[in-house]
Amino acid sequence: MLPADQGGRVAKSILVAEDERNLVEALSFLMQRAGYEVHVAHDGPATVEMVRRLAPDLVLLDIMLPGFDGFEVVEAIRRQPGAKPPRIIMLTAKGHEKDRRKASELGVDDYVTKPFSNRDVVERVKALLSS
Amino acid sequence: MARIPVGQRIRKRRQQLALSQSRLAERVGISASYLNLIEHNKRSIGGKLLHRIAAAIDLDSRALVGTEEARLIAELAEIVGDPALAGARLGHDDARDIVATSPLAAHAILALFRAYREARSRTELIGERLGDDSFLAEASNQVLALITTIHSYSEILKDYGDLSEGERRRFVGTLAAESEQLAARAGDLFDFLGGRGGRGARPAPREEIEDFISDRANYFPRLEAAAEEVGSGFGPAGPTVEALTDRLANRHSLAIVRHIGMALPPNGEVFDATTRNFTLSDRLSRRSVRFRLARLLGQIEQRTLLETLVESAGLSSPNAGSQLQRALANYFAGALLMPYEAFRAAAGDLRHDIAQLGTRFDASFEQVGHRLATLRRPSAEGVPMHFMRTDIAGHISKRFSASGLRLPRYGGACPRWIVHHAFATPGRIVSQIVRLPDGDRYLLIAKAELATPGDGPSQAIMVGAGLAHARRFVYADGLDLDAPSVAIPVGVTCRQCPREDCAERAFERIELPIAAPTIGRSA
Numbered sequence: 074m075l076p077a078d079q080g081g082r083v084a085k086s087i088l089v090a091e092d093e094r095n096l097v098e099a100l101s102f103l104m105q106r107a108g109y110e111v112h113v114a115h116d117g118p119a120t121v122e123m124v125r126r127l128a129p130d131l132v133l134l135d136i137m138l139p140g141f142d143g144f145e146v147v148e149a150i151r152r153q154p155g156a157k158p159p160r161i162i163m164l165t166a167k168g169h170e171k172d173r174r175k176a177s178e179l180g181v182d183d184y185v186t187k188p189f190s191n192r193d194v195v196e197r198v199k200a201l202l203s204s
Numbered sequence: 205m206a207r208i209p210v211g212q213r214i215r216k217r218r219q220q221l222a223l224s225q226s227r228l229a230e231r232v233g234i235s236a237s238y239l240n241l242i243e244h245n246k247r248s249i250g251g252k253l254l255h256r257i258a259a260a261i262d263l264d265s266r267a268l269v270g271t272e273e274a275r276l277i278a279e280l281a282e283i284v285g286d287p288a289l290a291g292a293r294l295g296h297d298d299a300r301d302i303v304a305t306s307p308l309a310a311h312a313i314l315a316l317f318r319a320y321r322e323a324r325s326r327t328e329l330i331g332e333r334l335g336d337d338s339f340l341a342e343a344s345n346q347v348l349a350l351i352t353t354i355h356s357y358s359e360i361l362k363d364y365g366d367l368s369e370g371e372r373r374r375f376v377g378t379l380a381a382e383s384e385q386l387a388a389r390a391g392d393l394f395d396f397l398g399g400r401g402g403r404g405a406r407p408a409p410r411e412e413i414e415d416f417i418s419d420r421a422n423y424f425p426r427l428e429a430a431a432e433e434v435g436s437g438f439g440p441a442g443p444t445v446e447a448l449t450d451r452l453a454n455r456h457s458l459a460i461v462r463h464i465g466m467a468l469p470p471n472g473e474v475f476d477a478t479t480r481n482f483t484l485s486d487r488l489s490r491r492s493v494r495f496r497l498a499r500l501l502g503q504i505e506q507r508t509l510l511e512t513l514v515e516s517a518g519l520s521s522p523n524a525g526s527q528l529q530r531a532l533a534n535y536f537a538g539a540l541l542m543p544y545e546a547f548r549a550a551a552g553d554l555r556h557d558i559a560q561l562g563t564r565f566d567a568s569f570e571q572v573g574h575r576l577a578t579l580r581r582p583s584a585e586g587v588p589m590h591f592m593r594t595d596i597a598g599h600i601s602k603r604f605s606a607s608g609l610r611l612p613r614y615g616g617a618c619p620r621w622i623v624h625h626a627f628a629t630p631g632r633i634v635s636q637i638v639r640l641p642d643g644d645r646y647l648l649i650a651k652a653e654l655a656t657p658g659d660g661p662s663q664a665i666m667v668g669a670g671l672a673h674a675r676r677f678v679y680a681d682g683l684d685l686d687a688p689s690v691a692i693p694v695g696v697t698c699r700q701c702p703r704e705d706c707a708e709r710a711f712e713r714i715e716l717p718i719a720a721p722t723i724g725r726s727a
Binding site for chain 2: 099106187191
């Protein structure tokens with residue numbers, strides 16, 4: 074996936090961590106169109122590994138990856154030594170209040186409830202990556 | 205300030221000490237009848253008499269009087285701590301004031317709180333049940349995932365006018381596929397929850413089929429007529445395995461293959477339209493083989509009739525349609541092997557001895573039991589019966605009732621029903637007489653068979669009739685049907701059963717309307 078031309082600047086990169094393939098495709102499409110470089114992971118371990126290897130600027134993290142609690146992934150990412158940790162936006166499910174509370178306790182940067190509006194996701198990503 | 209009623213406490217204490225009213229009254233210097241009035245709170249006491257009574261029953265008088273008041277205050281103080289009353293900001297002093305001013309009001313508050321707490325825990329129980337139910341949780345997750353995708357894709361198609369042809373086609377394709385999935389999952393969810401409100405319920409295939417059969421009173425005259433006609437074509441020996449095999453071979457070029465080994469599907473049969481082979485596991489019993497051949501004959505020779513009947517049912521899915529087709533073909537087979545009039549007469553003569561009927565018609569317990577439940581020809585009816593089949597875990601796989609006994613729609617049946625106990629004595633016919641909470645009584649007859657490889661899982665069949673017909677059954681012989689002890693008190697399902705003293709209760713009763721609080725001076 075090639076970064077869009079942004080007048081010479083290196084595009085920011087986003088890791089989409091989501092196991093629903095169709096949703097991955099939609100989010101990848103949206104992020105690419107918004108000018109970001111997109112990488113994809115489908116489970117917890119792959120997510121942690123790709124954060125370590127690629128150092129993305131932001132992770133769109135589903136709360137429930139196969140076998141893993143999204144929160145565990147957040148903690149694992151935070152524990153990684155070295156480079157600046159990525160921003161994290163969690164994708165949570167509607168009606169799960171306690172997930173949102175836990176997300177803010179963990180210091181996740183933002184969360185989006187499914188089903189989400191595309192515009193909303195893109196705006197939140199842009200807001201976090203422009204600062 | 206109102207007097208605190210202590211009569212009850214006096215009476216209780218007196219009884220604890222095994223003291224008669226007259227003895228205590230004598231000790232205290234009052235008449236027994238006056239003491240009786242005191243004990244029933246018809247007279248209030250205080251001062252010296254209170255002290256004398258307290259001494260006579262070995263209680264501190266302050267404890268005697270104060271206890272109830274103190275208890276009330278303590279209870280009230282406890283509930284002001286409940287989050288529900290957090291807004292009221294009541295304290296211990298307020299509790300004391302309330303009790304002092306109006307004990308009745310205090311009792312009322314406590315009764316209301318108890319009722320609220322009970323309602324709250326019932327709601328939690330239901331919520332927990334719904335939340336824990338893995339089907340519901342799984343289905344909800346799936347629906348949410350599908351909606352999320354559909355929503356996102358739709359927005360993409362709307363907002364991005366410059367999609368390439370390939371992208372557009374891909375997105376639209378996925379959108380269509382996900383929408384179809386959503387329709388199916390949402391349908392499953394509604395099935396589970398029991399309805400779509402205004403649009404009416406869409407039951408699961410098995411329920412649809414049971415409803416259809418029930419609407420027809422489990423009697424299909426056209427299938428009966430067809431079975432009679434086909435049956436008349438067989439010789440005096442009737443439709444034996446050999447005769448059925450010959451007919452299938454001669455008229456339909458079908459070969460019956462007995463297969464050794466376990467490579468067949470769990471139901472033990474495979475029909476191959478190309479090779480014209482009907483393969484049956486060699487582990488099947490002769491009765492099972494005969495029945496399956498009769499069913500196959502029905503499926504082939506009565507195809508148009510079966511299709512017409514299935515269409516008339518107006519079922520909501522092809523899956524339900526094919527299941528019904530098979531059920532009706534089974535009906536035909538039963539009618540062919542156990543012709544209506546001959547069978548009904550035999551059932552009467554043999555007093556519904558299912559084993560003997562099985563011998564006479566060379567049919568299994570299930571086949572005979574099922575046929576008994578189909579004897580609903582107008583003016584030539586048999587005893588109205590019910591029929592039920594369960595697995596060893598109590599899951600019901602087939603149900604029909606004309607006996608008046610309601611068979612559970614969801615979940616398992618009352619643990620006291622003999623159908624469960626039949627598994628303890630597989631192969632034996634067992635029976636019981638039961639009484640429902642509304643007083644109705646039934647004769648239940650059951651038999652369980654343990655799993656046989658190639659012929660299906662462990663199953664139990666239960667049939668039966670209302671007690672009014674019991675004299676026509678051998679299973680009621682020797683029983684004093686009128687004796688109350690003979691009938692075992694049962695329910696239908698635990699969740700709806702009002703019996704409070706049942707050791708076998710597996711689930712709490714669900715009572716959704718909130719019960720009115722009982723305001724009074726209960727301990």
